[in-house]
Amino acid sequence: MKCYLGIDLGGTNVRVAKITEDGQILAQVKGPSYGQEGPAKVMANIKSMVREIPNWKECSGIGIGVPGPVDTKAGCMVLSTNLPGFAGYPFADEMSKEFGMPAYLDNDANVAALAEALVGAGKGLNYVFYTTISTGIGGCLVVDGKTVSGKHGFGGEVANIIIDRNREKINYLNVGAIENEASGTGLKRKYEKASGKTVKHTGVVFDLAEEGDEAAKAAVAEFERDLGQYFATIACVCDPDIFVLGGGMMKSADKFLPGVIEQYKSMSHTAVHDTPFVLAALEEPGIVGAAMLPKSQGQ
């Protein structure tokens, strides 16, 4: 069976793994990424980690997942907030030359989407839309096993979609951007503001709503409606076979997902009501998805 090298690079940590084409991790090396020390240090470290993988030469290609938007054609990052010096750096080219096999770069949310589309919850389906909801909100459309990364690598950068114009200005994102309104951070912020109380983490807001706290009930209701509208919008654009949901907030999915689906149905055509909302199936979509990049490119 074919196998690939997957690299999951973050600002703090990096993982390198040898993974089969059906998503099984055969070997893995983890360590610090030295992300603040610049490309020379980061690249030298990754290269030595690849060489620690037994029989890495058997692999048919290299895939790398990185935070932020990626120019997938050029194989380089567009912005590199968490990895200084990497914007425009010829990441994929350098890896390809070093190891003598094709190398591909994509955004970490996009590779997670790819993993779910190829070997996870969306396996075998043509149109998979992945959304991750945690402190932020990200997403990616996968069509026929390829991520729609777009002209500038901003495909699936859904955080900035305006869900309601009549909200508070929070940060650089649009007023009413879905990430500010319906991320974990957003729900916690809005509950705390409305109630004057402070909660340890977002999960508490769902508990309080169940206990009858009026401010929590209102915050959760708005959260569900905002997400319902978000998914209805996505359905209008690409009518996916499945919505796959990942991210830290899914720990509380039983508390809000039925409400989100109800809202989704209230804002969409009857024909699309049967689109399934399914939790991500993979435990390690980041590293598996990175390894799926060469596969999705026919390697």
Add this chain to the structure above:
Amino acid sequence: MKCYLGIDLGGTNVRVAKITEDGQILAQVKGPSYGQEGPAKVMANIKSMVREIPNWKECSGIGIGVPGPVDTKAGCMVLSTNLPGFAGYPFADEMSKEFGMPAYLDNDANVAALAEALVGAGKGLNYVFYTTISTGIGGCLVVDGKTVSGKHGFGGEVANIIIDRNREKINYLNVGAIENEASGTGLKRKYEKASGKTVKHTGVVFDLAEEGDEAAKAAVAEFERDLGQYFATIACVCDPDIFVLGGGMMKSADKFLPGVIEQYKSMSHTAVHDTPFVLAALEEPGIVGAAMLPKSQGQ
């Protein structure tokens, strides 16, 4: 050069043409579609029209564009408001058997998008997003030369995207749906309501705005902002290489498109500001796009 049969079927008229793979119309037959008389009559009529096309047997496949959402895998219409009896009718299969070549069915907005992506304004680009604005609003994403028609044929049925929750309920669409707010019909309705006047057609509203009519200026400003937000939303989902714009409203494009683009930029990341907004290049995208369906499927 390869050629294909394109069929553009509406509730009133139908056209059948023989078209080269680069979009040149070699022969064409037009006539009434008998759309209200049911599938038997409609199909018999189309079949005889195909046989009027000189050397139709030289074609490598048949593509059919129809109004409303289509199950492209099954090759049949999902809804058939303007063609009674066609919902679920095995349209593509019947044509394929009759003429001994592969046949494909898709929505008329989707085939127009396909035409622009393959041989029109988006030729050679990976991600083309087509939007048509006239009495209604439709659209379609084309990825690598294939329409993203979606699970239920509702991909690109963008009319129902909510642009602002705080609007009037107009019809079966969502409150604040883009089609009700920023179609030609929508702009005319909103101006007439605000001003208490009646205008002959939507174009007059742009003229009045130029002449300083305050209600017209406000209506056009809202129209531009609504469309700007719509395109910013699409960019978040798929970051296309190009926005291609068609439909009757494009006759007034010089009056509103600069304002729409300004609004788009105000609601999107700097990286995507250079995405071009280009008017549709083809005079007959409906019939040409229909003929491009077999080409997009590798025929």
